[in-house]
Amino acid sequence: MNQPECSAIGQTGSHWRGPFAMLAGGALALLSAAPVNAAESLLDALRESQWMLDLRHRVELVDEDGFGEDAEASTLRTRLGLRTGDYRGWHGLIEFSDVREIGLDNFNAGAGATPDRIRFPLVVDPEDTRVNQAWLGFSPVLGLELRAGRQRIKLDDDRFVGNVGWRQNEQTYDGGSLRWTRDRLDLFYSYVGHVNRIFDSEVPAGDHSHDTHLLNASYTLAKSHKLTGYLYRIEDEDQQNLSNLTIGARYSGSARPDGERALHWLLEFANQGDSGANPVDYDANYYHANAGFDLHPWFKPRIGFERLEGSRRTGAAFRTPLATLHAFNGWADRFLSTPDRGLDDFYAGFGGGQGRLGWNLVWHRFSNETGSSSLGDEFDASLSIKLHPTTSALIKLAHVAEQDNRITGVSKFWFMLSFALPD
Numbered sequence: 001m002n003q004p005e006c007s008a009i010g011q012t013g014s015h016w017r018g019p020f021a022m023l024a025g026g027a028l029a030l031l032s033a034a035p036v037n038a039a040e041s042l043l044d045a046l047r048e049s050q051w052m053l054d055l056r057h058r059v060e061l062v063d064e065d066g067f068g069e070d071a072e073a074s075t076l077r078t079r080l081g082l083r084t085g086d087y088r089g090w091h092g093l094i095e096f097s098d099v100r101e102i103g104l105d106n107f108n109a110g111a112g113a114t115p116d117r118i119r120f121p122l123v124v125d126p127e128d129t130r131v132n133q134a135w136l137g138f139s140p141v142l143g144l145e146l147r148a149g150r151q152r153i154k155l156d157d158d159r160f161v162g163n164v165g166w167r168q169n170e171q172t173y174d175g176g177s178l179r180w181t182r183d184r185l186d187l188f189y190s191y192v193g194h195v196n197r198i199f200d201s202e203v204p205a206g207d208h209s210h211d212t213h214l215l216n217a218s219y220t221l222a223k224s225h226k227l228t229g230y231l232y233r234i235e236d237e238d239q240q241n242l243s244n245l246t247i248g249a250r251y252s253g254s255a256r257p258d259g260e261r262a263l264h265w266l267l268e269f270a271n272q273g274d275s276g277a278n279p280v281d282y283d284a285n286y287y288h289a290n291a292g293f294d295l296h297p298w299f300k301p302r303i304g305f306e307r308l309e310g311s312r313r314t315g316a317a318f319r320t321p322l323a324t325l326h327a328f329n330g331w332a333d334r335f336l337s338t339p340d341r342g343l344d345d346f347y348a349g350f351g352g353g354q355g356r357l358g359w360n361l362v363w364h365r366f367s368n369e370t371g372s373s374s375l376g377d378e379f380d381a382s383l384s385i386k387l388h389p390t391t392s393a394l395i396k397l398a399h400v401a402e403q404d405n406r407i408t409g410v411s412k413f414w415f416m417l418s419f420a421l422p423d
Contacts, residue, residue: 048085162324310342342369376403
């Protein structure tokens with residue numbers, strides 16, 4: 001029932017040519033140790049290089065209990081990048097990102113980025129200009145890729161490791177990674193030294209030093225059936241209470257009982273404990289199960305249950321510090337950190353599409369895992385429109401009613417227009 005993340009730039013498409021492509025191709029040629037005709041290698045790299053442009057304008061309105069004024073944010077994100085062609089297995093990517101306020105700026109961007117606006121609710125889209133990605137890759141043999149530098153990492157459904165693609169500033173990772181795919185096996189490992197977070201890069205919360213290892217392996221058992229195991233040792237050196245060791249497994253599958261309509265399901269379990277210099281000694285489990293049935297292209301019902309265990313001790317709850325959190329536990333973002341007593345999320349709804357239109361409607365019921373105290377309900381709805389192969393629009397709503405001072409009531413509205421080349 002998660003809202004799909006907006007598509008990432010850097011996908012295959014038409015080739016854009018220019019002087020930067022030639023320079024990048026030349027740099028990669030110098031990195032190759034084997035002698036080769038320079039002119040031919042430069043031309044080959046030039047032909048395969050791609051320019052990428054991504055524009056995303058969003059208006060976000062927030063009416064939150066406890067604030068005397070509503071938040072009104074209008075931001076434009078611009079990304080420009082170049083992906084080089086492949087030369088003897090070498091290739092690279094450089095991508096710049098800029099977020100600007102356009103007209104409406106009555107919002108708190110969070111983490112101290114806008115100290116004069118704390119009277120407004122949070123909209124965590126601060127103005128910022130950054131190198132979003134800059135990595136060099138090498139594929140010595142078919143199915144193996146090594147990368148070093150600043151890169152996007154998205155594992156499984158982003159529940160534990162993601163790029164926080166909903167926010168205007170993206171979360172990226174500085175380090176090295178390895179991906180090996182062979183037949184039915186997909187193996188990924190990364191060492192992360194820094195996490196570039198969604199906050200203003202000039203504030204302490206925008207860049208955390210890490211000593212983190214991410215291991216994820218999946219095996220396709222049969223068509224539409226996948227088993228995944230993972231081990232994430234996260235050590236956040238700037239915020240040690242987020243350090244943890246998570247070991248888990250997930251099984252996703254689908255079938256067509258009547259030969260036409262598809263039934264989908266997911267089962268996942270993980271165990272987590274403290275790691276590194278985390279001052280809290282804890283042990284907590286994670287459970288997630290959901291199922292969906294594609295009855296018709298415009299009516300695909302879904303139902304699910306997710307549990308993040310907690311306790312009566314402060315800081316002893318299951319946590320997901322590198323996740324794309326907006327995609328889980330409601331779009332109103334009431335549970336970006338797990339309550340100390342844990343969280344149970346029962347959700348149901350449906351999605352669908354017709355022609356250029358797509359829609360989602362989701363209901364959540366939240367409660368504490370320890371003590372089972374009700375935390376209220378949330379209602380989410382979205383409508384997307386494909387205006388052109390390069391352009392799309394999205395309208396999205398989220399509403400939470402206040403529940404006996406256990407959860408703050410809020411209503412959020414978004415309108416977003418996206419443009420990307422290549423499409």
